[in-house]
Amino acid sequence: xxxxxxxxxRLRFFIVxxxxxxxxxxxxxxxxxxxxxxxxNSASFITGSIYEQFSSVRDYMYLREExxxxxxxxxxxxxxxxxxxxxxxxDTTSQKYRYIPARIINNNYSKQHNFxxxxxxxxxxxIPDLGVVxxxxxxxxxxxxxxxxxxxxxxxxxxxxxxxxxxxxxxFGTMIWDGKDYTKTQIIDMPRQASIVKGDTVVTSGKSAIFxxxxxxxxxxxxxxxxxxxxxVGVTLFNDMTSxxxxxxxxxxxxxxxxxxxxxxxxx
Amino acid sequence: MNEIVKISLxxxxxxxxxxxxxxxxxLLGYISPMPYILWVLFFPLRxxxxxxxxxxxxxxxxxxxxxNSGGIHAMVCVFIAYIRLSVLKxxxxxxxxxxxxxxxxxxxxxxxxxxxxILVVIHHFIVFSLEFFEFSxxxxxxxxxxxxxxxxxxxxxxGISLFIKKSK
Numbered sequence: 001x002x003x004x005x006x007x008x009x010r011l012r013f014f015i016v017x018x019x020x021x022x023x024x025x026x027x028x029x030x031x032x033x034x035x036x037x038x039x040x041n042s043a044s045f046i047t048g049s050i051y052e053q054f055s056s057v058r059d060y061m062y063l064r065e066e067x068x069x070x071x072x073x074x075x076x077x078x079x080x081x082x083x084x085x086x087x088x089x090x091d092t093t094s095q096k097y098r099y100i101p102a103r104i105i106n107n108n109y110s111k112q113h114n115f116x117x118x119x120x121x122x123x124x125x126x127i128p129d130l131g132v133v134x135x136x137x138x139x140x141x142x143x144x145x146x147x148x149x150x151x152x153x154x155x156x157x158x159x160x161x162x163x164x165x166x167x168x169x170x171x172f173g174t175m176i177w178d179g180k181d182y183t184k185t186q187i188i189d190m191p192r193q194a195s196i197v198k199g200d201t202v203v204t205s206g207k208s209a210i211f212x213x214x215x216x217x218x219x220x221x222x223x224x225x226x227x228x229x230x231x232x233v234g235v236t237l238f239n240d241m242t243s244x245x246x247x248x249x250x251x252x253x254x255x256x257x258x259x260x261x262x263x264x265x266x267x268x
Numbered sequence: 269m270n271e272i273v274k275i276s277l278x279x280x281x282x283x284x285x286x287x288x289x290x291x292x293x294x295l296l297g298y299i300s301p302m303p304y305i306l307w308v309l310f311f312p313l314r315x316x317x318x319x320x321x322x323x324x325x326x327x328x329x330x331x332x333x334x335x336n337s338g339g340i341h342a343m344v345c346v347f348i349a350y351i352r353l354s355v356l357k358x359x360x361x362x363x364x365x366x367x368x369x370x371x372x373x374x375x376x377x378x379x380x381x382x383x384x385x386i387l388v389v390i391h392h393f394i395v396f397s398l399e400f401f402e403f404s405x406x407x408x409x410x411x412x413x414x415x416x417x418x419x420x421x422x423x424x425x426x427g428i429s430l431f432i433k434k435s436k
Contacts, residue, residue, distance in 0.1 A: 032338065
């Protein structure tokens with residue numbers, strides 16, 4: 001027994017090393033399982049507030065560009081509103097989706113697993129698995145939420161999977177990212193009946209409770225059809241993911257209901 | 269005591285520089301240097317080695333918190349801290365390292381360079397291996413390791429010559 005303790009004592013440095021490495025490995029593996037909230041994330045109070053402080057400086061430099069975008073979006077919305085008949089005025093109480101404005105306080109796009117940090121949290125009703133968009137298209141899906149901040153799995157994350165369809169023919173597919181180019185994503189599982197050509201617009205399918213139907217994603221830029229199936233479908237994103245700042249989180253009022261029904265159906 | 273304060277201050281400073289400045293650099297679209305590793309490389313040799321190991325773990329974990337990388341940096345920093353002494357012993361005669369007046373800050377420039385290059389490359393290789401997490405992407409891992417190491421080493425050289433290196 002004494003000998004055992006002596007050995008352990010001699011190995012104590014290695015044991016501490018091994019313990020720390022095991023903890024770290026556990027955290028890494030947990031981080032890689034997609035639908036799971038994790039402990040190590042930048043939505044925490046300290047990391048969030050540091051990012052918030054410093055992002056205000058960066059935002060100031062992009063003010064002009066941001067204003068132009070907002071103005072463009074305003075013009076678009078006004079045009080759409082003008083086209084609608086008067087009695088059809090937007091009634092916010094019966095709307096399925098509620099948009100929560102948010103600011104990106106930290107943005108990554110050069111890694112394999114890219115995340116964004118937002119300056120909104122559970123205080124204003126943000127919960128995990130909500131979609132994040134801006135005027136040009138989709139950005140990502142909320143993962144971790146603290147009181148004041150939230151992290152978002154960017155569409156530029158090799159674990160990201162978004163349900164999309166073609167705007168013209170409503171054939172569904174799954175959009176992924178191969179980790180190479182931050183302006184391009186890929187679509188897999190496209191049915192071979194779908195006729196895809198370069199220049200087709202890709203929008204969200206609305207099949208999951210995350211994004212409403214028809215939010216713009218990008219344009220098909222590459223199609224490879226071999227052995228009677230689509231080997232590769234590339235998409236050029238509408239969004240320039242390197243310079244995004246103001247976004248909206250989409251809160252789906254029917255989300256719970258839809259998920260419960262889907263769960264119940266899955267169990268049968 | 270003075271030294272502990274200094275070590276803690278460098279900790280905070282390097283973490284802030286890393287997450288607010290260097291994480292936002294992406295040269296050619298993907299090269300983000302990681303000069304925070306200087307803290308692990310130049311932690312005083314004579315300090316308690318358990319404290320050192322824990323410190324390395326915490327600087328890594330702090331970086332992980334900011335960059336949502338799970339525990340990648342915690343893991344790699346602990347590993348670098350663990351092998352540091354072996355690398356030093358490899359570069360020098362064992363006797364020199366054990367000698368009580370030996371300090372990383374005063375070692376000859378050429379050995380200091382080797383020391384930094386070896387550990388930075390190992391650090392980057394592990395970081396990218398864990399980030400890609402797939403053996404088939406070994407080509408990418410090597411490419412990222414090589415290019416990012418170059419930029420990190422360049423920044424480290426500036427940091428070392430300004431703040432760390434002391435002539436004998």
